Amino acid sequence: MSSRETKEQVSRVSISLPPGILHELDAMVAEKGYASRSQAIQNILHQELMASRKDSADELMAGVIILFYNNAATGLSQKLAELQYENLAEVISSLHVNLVRRQTLEVLLVQGKVRKLQEIADQFMTQSGVISGKLHLIASLIPPVHEKGRAPALDMTPC
Known part of the structure; x- marks a missing residue:
């Protein structure tokens, strides 16, 4: 060949x-x-x-939510963290970088149905103190982190 x-x-x-x-x-x-x-x-x-x-609401895709926000906004950091926990199945990872003048750039790695990812992005982007945000999707999936049916190795119960 x-x-x-x-x-x-x-x-x-x-x-x-x-x-x-x-x-x-x-x-x-x-x-x-x-x-x-x-x-x-x-x-x-x-x-x-x-x-x-992206117009196909039930399509499974991976992507990123990019947020630019004022980290001095009262309660914003806590609310963003809570939203991540509320959407733990879709929010795979996050990275935030502190910028000058109390501004932060945060990138969330997400995966799931387009409809749900857009809802999550909208929840983040409409928080008071968020200056701008964008959802960028790709037609690919992240390999599963946990094998189906296998219990997590760590005890995930709240303290």
Whole structure:
């Protein structure tokens, strides 16, 4: 079997573009460092296909919720922590970075049905003190952390 046969099969398609759009595409390819027009177009199509899948509420996806907030807002840090615990099945992990002027950038790794992830993102983004937020989803899943039917190794009962 040749090395070409071991690679994923691709199909060749042809598109027609007006000169202005072709010029902008070539400029973007050069500016962003794409290897080819095809690679750039694949990236653009992938992003649009993922955006259209977000409309399928029962689709299982992974993604991130990005929050930018004022950590001096009364009770906000506690409320955000509570929301994470309330959504423990979907919120896999979080990272927060303290910025200047009492601002924080927080990234939450999430997985679940699109409808539920959007509800969770909305809960976070509408808290008083949150300056901005965004949910970004990808059509992939995180491998399971725990095997089905196996008890957690740690005692998870409250103290």
